[in-house]
Amino acid sequence: MTTQFPVTNGNLPVGEGDGRTYEAGTDKPLLEIRDLEVSFNTSEGVVHAVRGADITVYPGQSVAIVGESGSGKSTTAHAVIDLLPGTGKVTGGSIKFDGREIVGLPRTEMEAMRGRDIGLVPQDPMSNLNPVWRIGTQIEEALKANGFEGGKRERKDRVAGLLQEAGLPDAERRARQYPHEFSGGMRQRSLIAIGLASRPKLLIADEPTSALDVTVQRQILDHLEVLTQELGTAVLFITHDLGLAAERAEHLVVMFKGRVVESGPARQILANPQHPYTQRLVASAPSLASRRIQVAHERGQESDELLAPDLDATVPRVERGAAPADIVVAKNLTKVFTIRGGRPGASADFKAVDDVSFTLKRGHTLALVGESGSGKSTAANMVLGLLEPTSGVVEFDGTDIASLSTKEAFAFRRRIQPVFQNPYGSLDPTYSIYRSIEEPLALHRVGSKKAREKRVRELLDLVSLPQSAMRRFPNELSGGQRQRIAIARALALQPEVVVLDEAVSALDVLVQAQILDLLGDLQRELGLSYLFITHDLAVVRQIADSVVVMQTGKVVEQATTDEVFDNPREQYTRDLLAAIPGAGLEGVAIAG
Amino acid sequence: MLWYLGRRLLQVIPVFLGATLLLYALVFLRPGDPVAGLGGERGLPEAVQAQIREQYNLNEPFIVQYLLFLKGVFTLDFGIDFRGQEIMDVIAAALPVTFQLAIMALVIEAVFGIVFGLIAGMRKGGWFDGTVLVISLLVISVPTFVIGFVLQFVMGVKLGWFPVTVGRDPNFYSLLLPAIVLAATSFAYVLRLTRTSVAENLSADYVRTARAKGLRRTQVTGRHVLRNSLIPVVTFLGADLGNLMGGAIVTEGIFNINGVGGTLYQAIIRGENVTVVSLTTVLVIVYILANLLVDLLYAALDPRIRYA
Numbered sequence: 001m002t003t004q005f006p007v008t009n010g011n012l013p014v015g016e017g018d019g020r021t022y023e024a025g026t027d028k029p030l031l032e033i034r035d036l037e038v039s040f041n042t043s044e045g046v047v048h049a050v051r052g053a054d055i056t057v058y059p060g061q062s063v064a065i066v067g068e069s070g071s072g073k074s075t076t077a078h079a080v081i082d083l084l085p086g087t088g089k090v091t092g093g094s095i096k097f098d099g100r101e102i103v104g105l106p107r108t109e110m111e112a113m114r115g116r117d118i119g120l121v122p123q124d125p126m127s128n129l130n131p132v133w134r135i136g137t138q139i140e141e142a143l144k145a146n147g148f149e150g151g152k153r154e155r156k157d158r159v160a161g162l163l164q165e166a167g168l169p170d171a172e173r174r175a176r177q178y179p180h181e182f183s184g185g186m187r188q189r190s191l192i193a194i195g196l197a198s199r200p201k202l203l204i205a206d207e208p209t210s211a212l213d214v215t216v217q218r219q220i221l222d223h224l225e226v227l228t229q230e231l232g233t234a235v236l237f238i239t240h241d242l243g244l245a246a247e248r249a250e251h252l253v254v255m256f257k258g259r260v261v262e263s264g265p266a267r268q269i270l271a272n273p274q275h276p277y278t279q280r281l282v283a284s285a286p287s288l289a290s291r292r293i294q295v296a297h298e299r300g301q302e303s304d305e306l307l308a309p310d311l312d313a314t315v316p317r318v319e320r321g322a323a324p325a326d327i328v329v330a331k332n333l334t335k336v337f338t339i340r341g342g343r344p345g346a347s348a349d350f351k352a353v354d355d356v357s358f359t360l361k362r363g364h365t366l367a368l369v370g371e372s373g374s375g376k377s378t379a380a381n382m383v384l385g386l387l388e389p390t391s392g393v394v395e396f397d398g399t400d401i402a403s404l405s406t407k408e409a410f411a412f413r414r415r416i417q418p419v420f421q422n423p424y425g426s427l428d429p430t431y432s433i434y435r436s437i438e439e440p441l442a443l444h445r446v447g448s449k450k451a452r453e454k455r456v457r458e459l460l461d462l463v464s465l466p467q468s469a470m471r472r473f474p475n476e477l478s479g480g481q482r483q484r485i486a487i488a489r490a491l492a493l494q495p496e497v498v499v500l501d502e503a504v505s506a507l508d509v510l511v512q513a514q515i516l517d518l519l520g521d522l523q524r525e526l527g528l529s530y531l532f533i534t535h536d537l538a539v540v541r542q543i544a545d546s547v548v549v550m551q552t553g554k555v556v557e558q559a560t561t562d563e564v565f566d567n568p569r570e571q572y573t574r575d576l577l578a579a580i581p582g583a584g585l586e587g588v589a590i591a592g
Numbered sequence: 593m594l595w596y597l598g599r600r601l602l603q604v605i606p607v608f609l610g611a612t613l614l615l616y617a618l619v620f621l622r623p624g625d626p627v628a629g630l631g632g633e634r635g636l637p638e639a640v641q642a643q644i645r646e647q648y649n650l651n652e653p654f655i656v657q658y659l660l661f662l663k664g665v666f667t668l669d670f671g672i673d674f675r676g677q678e679i680m681d682v683i684a685a686a687l688p689v690t691f692q693l694a695i696m697a698l699v700i701e702a703v704f705g706i707v708f709g710l711i712a713g714m715r716k717g718g719w720f721d722g723t724v725l726v727i728s729l730l731v732i733s734v735p736t737f738v739i740g741f742v743l744q745f746v747m748g749v750k751l752g753w754f755p756v757t758v759g760r761d762p763n764f765y766s767l768l769l770p771a772i773v774l775a776a777t778s779f780a781y782v783l784r785l786t787r788t789s790v791a792e793n794l795s796a797d798y799v800r801t802a803r804a805k806g807l808r809r810t811q812v813t814g815r816h817v818l819r820n821s822l823i824p825v826v827t828f829l830g831a832d833l834g835n836l837m838g839g840a841i842v843t844e845g846i847f848n849i850n851g852v853g854g855t856l857y858q859a860i861i862r863g864e865n866v867t868v869v870s871l872t873t874v875l876v877i878v879y880i881l882a883n884l885l886v887d888l889l890y891a892a893l894d895p896r897i898r899y900a
Binding site: 108112113114115119120123124128130131132133134141145146178194195198 | 798799807820893
């Protein structure tokens with residue numbers, strides 16, 4: 001057994017606070033990537049995903065590769081463990097592990113290295129465990145494959161030990177369960193147990209927590225950090241989140257379009273980014289943005305001024321007349337789902353939303369914040385009139401939407417439009433962009449065919465897309481472009497309220513920043529009101545005027561954005577705030 | 593689990609009643625008088641016809657006839673057909689042969705379909721994959737009777753490897769060629785289903801995780817690719833058992849097998865409504881039970897499906 005642990009190098013300087021620091025040259029590198037080139041054969045020819053990357057990892061060191069999707073960061077990591085997807089191939093350069101060249105190693109030798117020398121913690125905990133095998137069995141496999149000595153009993157004990165170590169209590173019982181009985185966080189812990197099962201010298205963590213809620217994310221990363229430090233495992237951390245990378249790794253490697261554009265100690269890069277791309281990345285990292293908070297402040301004040309005449313009944317507004325200032329009022333909303341049980345009479349009630357009240361003012365942005373399962377999306381669906389509340393009332397512009405007739409409800413839908421999280425799923429792949437945007441107009445019989453085409457062109461201008469995009473199809477556009485299309489479609493009918501359900505969560509930070517800017521501009525130009533649903537408090541600070549924090553269906557805190565950030569009242573809100581990656585690094589960025 | 597089984601078995605009752613009522617109504621509504629046709633060119637004397645009508649309750653209203661039929665089912669006494677044979681005996685003679693034939697065909701299509709599909713899916717785009725795809729396309733597009741006659745002629749008549757027909761005394765060897773013919777089309781579907789499923793699972797994240805653990809290729813294939821790929825295949829196979837039982841008419845005809853298909857065909861021609869409905873009812877029950885079995889197997893393969 002002991003042979004499976006790496007020999008801890010006693011003379012390595014293990015610093016306090018700053019993490020572990022290493023001088024190049026005092027030690028032989030564990031992983032040495034030189035001039036790595038990886039390309040994929042696609043129907044449109046050869047795509048060079050990585051072009052000449054150099055990365056060095058010393059034993060016990062933690063290195064993070066940062067970049068947006070398509071930057072080649074994951075491809076580099078998968079090349080190291082020889083698990084490139086599809087037609088991916090290393091076409092040049094070398095990867096040396098422990099002084100041994102591993103590019104072109106025979107399959108069986110590579111199989112022997114995987115798990116034992118190089119471990120992997122993959123990105124999405126939902127899809128990375130085989131649903132048909134027990135958790136324990138899947139960890140046992142890793143032990144058996146890497147020459148674990150000992151019988152069945154010892155193996156079972158070891159599995160329980162590994163799960164315990166990864167932070168799962170009651171490990172022996174947990175090992176007998178199946179993946180679907182685990183939450184996302186528990187699955188990710190199991191995957192960490194698998195990755196570390198045979199004590200590899202290098203652990204590749206590929207966006208290990210990007211699919212998890214922020215508070216869970218923090219716990220798991222803390223745990224992973226402690227564990228790898230104890231075991232002396234080197235970590236190659238892949239992430240799109242600069243704040244997260246700076247917080248978790250000593251050394252940063254920034255990748256852009258397949259190239260390493262900058263590399264150095266984390267704090268140095270953060271404080272003094274050299275490459276223009278890194279500078280942009282530092283500037284728009286939501287967790288580090290300080291400039292834009294001011295913008296939000298300004299906008300908040302502006303809106304207040306605009307609204308002042310409304311509140312004062314004696315001075316009616318020119319455009320909106322005596323319209324109430326509160327456009328959406330949710331009163332004591334409750335939604336109960338009945339879960340069917342296995343036997344007669346065994347069905348159970350599940351309260352997804354429990355007595356939730358909030359008010360969205362005209363021209364304002366209200367953020368509903370919470371982790372998955374907090375009921376925020378259910379609440380939004382009730383506001384949209386897509387779900388009927390079990391009890392409670394949604395008032396839109398002073399009218400209870402439940403009281404609307406079918407015809408009135410149809411008209412109501414024009415005034416409130418949604419934009420959903422997944423820009424890949426919410427556009428019909430067989431519809432051209434033109435048809436997607438025109439569809440709501442045609443459905444509501446707005447104008448002639450010619451007028452509609454003019455409107456589509458206007459809308460494309462509004463979301464800063466070229467008019468030529470009209471004739472293209474969703475699969476020809478990037479995620480950010482698709483989200484712009486979804487916004488254009490939502491705006492087609494000139495709604496007063498737009499419900500943005502995690503509308504920027506699936507986007508890279510730079511794109512996310514662009515979309516948030518666009519939303520801000522549109523709000524000012526068109527006087528829109530936003531109901532912004534998100535799990536990401538960092539985004540909230542950039543866009544919202546007031547915040548409703550939800551937990552397990554209930555409202556735990558409700559205040560203006562500034563109050564929530566400067567002076568959170570509830571423990572849960574404080575946990576959420578503390579969990580924003582890079583929250584503790586703010587000083588560094590501002591100083592730089 | 594027991595609750596689930598009980599609920600599923602209870603579901604058999606309405607399905608059985610609905611299916612038999614529908615079948616009974618359909619054969620009843622068929623134009624033509626079966627009794628008038630019994631006597632050939634000259635026809636039977638009026639008195640005999642009246643007696644036969646009396647014997648088979650043909651003068652009663654439709655619903656009474658149906659209820660009398662149901663009574664027969666529950667007392668396991670279906671009555672006798674026009675030729676004086678107990679219908680129970682007719683079913684007992686036809687069912688075992690067809691059942692044996694169907695099971696043999698099922699095994700053949702499952703084994704060859706899954707093995708070939710697995711290899712084709714693992715090497716998608718390779719020469720084996722290409723060959724197998726073309727063959728499966730051929731098998732799907734050529735009608736069963738063509739495959740049947742060709743194989744019968746080549747393997748039976750020319751080469752003499754198999755008996756040409758089955759006849760009165762079916763055994764494993766003589767049923768082998770008919771079973772291959774019967775399995776041919778479904779084999780092509782099983783193959784394609786397995787191939788797609790395997791190719792899809794190969795790029796699944798959990799397969800990559802398994803490889804990252806350091807598992808050897810054979811272990812990854814057996815434990816992570818194959819088992820997950822079989823879930824849709826099993827569904828198809830279960831539903832197919834019903835088809836194989838009832839859809840063997842052509843194959844049984846070619847190889848002269850006295851099975852359900854042939855008997856049913858004869859009964860339809862002769863207008864023996866009770867025989868038709870009785871045999872079909874047996875097939876309906878087989879179908880329901882096969883589907884229940886599939887659902888249970890499904891739960892065994894995929895732990896996410898739990899019948900509480």
